[in-house]
Amino acid sequence: MTRPPTAAQRRVIDDADPVTGRLRGTDTQLAALVKRGLAFRHPRPPHDHFLTPAGHRIREAVEPEPGTPPEPERPAAGGVFTARVGGEEEAAGDGPARTREVHSAWQGLLELRRMTNPDGATDRPCGWERTHLVQAAALALEAAGHRPAGPDPSDGYRVRATPQPEAVAVHEPTAEGRRACSLTLERAGWQVGEYAEPRTGTRYLLASPRRT
Incomplete structure (x- = not known):
């Protein structure tokens, strides 16, 4: 069984930024958490330090009453955002945890754009998005609150491959x-047009990552 964090480590975890999970603590405390x-x-x-999904789960867990045996930790479904x-038949849960995950994922995608676009631009999609079109478009929509x-x-929206x-x-x-x-x-840097399906006349959007 994984040893629970010390009281000092728990305080650092509990004091993390509620959205980004950014940590503040001594070098020794942060290194121990890593x-x-x-x-x-x-x-x-x-080189700031941030909570991992496991760290977020510890912060969100309710402290058990003294003398109550801890429940075994449940792994995150899939382990990946x-x-x-x-x-989806079983969509990810709503609430602050999901809001934080979506915000962190979007900020991470903007950082990936900055690091991988030749000019460091964050206002247009990067190579990863062009190979993960459905996920990239869905993240842009979910991060904006759709x-x-x-x-x-x-x-609600549905994003599908074409x-x-x-x-x-x-x-x-x-x-x-x-x-x-x-x-x-x-x-978010996409080119968008509205079209109608030939047989049904149903309206939909066709979106492509902008290159310039």
């Missing part, structure tokens, strides 16, 4: 919702 997999050191200056593309559809597609290279389809049942999604994607 060694235990509860924190990581950002590779770029100023996944943006909601819409239509609601993904559940199993019933009548309320036969066209570097293009995804964004389905939203209302004209207002399509306009809002289009604006969000354009602000």
Whole structure:
């Protein structure tokens, strides 16, 4: 069984930034958390330390009453953040934890743009996004607060792959919702147009990562 953090380490974890998970503590405390997999050191200056998913779970866990045996830790489903593309049978939970995960994922994507785009631009998609079109578009929408559809597609967005290279389809049942999604994607560096399916006349958005 994994040894619980010390009281001093727990205070550092509890005092982490509620959104980004940024930590403040002594070098010894931070190094100990990194060694235990509860924190990581950002590779770029100023080399701040942040909670890992395991560290976030410890901070969110309710302290047991004295004398109560701790419950075994449950691993995170899949262990990797996944943006909601819409239509999931069992979508990730709502609430502060999900908000924090989405915010951190979006900030990480902006940092990836800065590091990998030749000119360091963060206002247009990077190479990773061009090879993960559905996830990238869905993250942009979820990070901006749009609601993904559940199993019933009548309320919320759905992002789907298309036969066209570097293009995804964004389905939203209302004209207002399509306009809002289009604006969000354009602000995130995507080119967006609205089209109608030939057979049904259903309106949808076609979005591609902008290159310049």
